Amino acid sequence: MDNAELIAVATQEIEHPTFGMVEQFLEIHELVYHAGRPEIAGITVDDVAKRAIVYFSVKGQAFHFAVQLNTESEIQVYGADTEDFCRVSFAAYSENMSLQQLAGLTNLTPSDSYDKGDKLGIGEMTANGSSLEFQPNPEPGAAEGKLKKLLTFLEQDVAGVKKLIDEAGGTIEVHAVFHNGNTMLGGIHLDKEDIQRLAALNLDIDFDLYAAGNSFK
Numbered sequence: 001m002d003n004a005e006l007i008a009v010a011t012q013e014i015e016h017p018t019f020g021m022v023e024q025f026l027e028i029h030e031l032v033y034h035a036g037r038p039e040i041a042g043i044t045v046d047d048v049a050k051r052a053i054v055y056f057s058v059k060g061q062a063f064h065f066a067v068q069l070n071t072e073s074e075i076q077v078y079g080a081d082t083e084d085f086c087r088v089s090f091a092a093y094s095e096n097m098s099l100q101q102l103a104g105l106t107n108l109t110p111s112d113s114y115d116k117g118d119k120l121g122i123g124e125m126t127a128n129g130s131s132l133e134f135q136p137n138p139e140p141g142a143a144e145g146k147l148k149k150l151l152t153f154l155e156q157d158v159a160g161v162k163k164l165i166d167e168a169g170g171t172i173e174v175h176a177v178f179h180n181g182n183t184m185l186g187g188i189h190l191d192k193e194d195i196q197r198l199a200a201l202n203l204d205i206d207f208d209l210y211a212a213g214n215s216f217k
Helices: 003-015 020-028 099-103 143-168 192-200
Strands: 040-046 051-057 064-070 076-083 085-094 112-114 130-134 171-179 205-212
Touching (some): 085 099, 085 143, 130 143, 143 171
């Protein structure tokens, strides 16, 4: 089994729906297409559970449409649903330290950063401080799984992370965009292990939640 096989089966379901959820969603939203094929936003494979998910990009939206596959004997579709866009990251910011000083507090490699005085975006605005952001898992997926992966990443340098927390207000930021299909947005669950791991790092967590898209007919 390779990704091409997963994509082929998932795309077949998109183009010739057998599940009502696929038909319902395609009535109210369009997928992004390139050269006649739907754009793949990502793929996750669970070898233990013998399952996989293929994520499709939705035109004009941050959230994705997910086709769920069973891979145990042969690849078969067993479901479909919208998958909220979720960004889970650890960020630190200081108006007093340079980027070099900030980065020197940890041996972790940031996924994004800027220095005090750097231009932000395409305008004339410049940064009033320095910032580091760590997002080891930018691929599509649920917030719960992303948080666990982020905590595992941060636990590689507990001392450094605590310095970023104490000296630069380091915090975990969760930005999620749900599909407002029927007003039932779902939620984000922190289990006991998550809470204990956050506490061990002395971390707080901030949630920014949004709803977007068209309602089901």
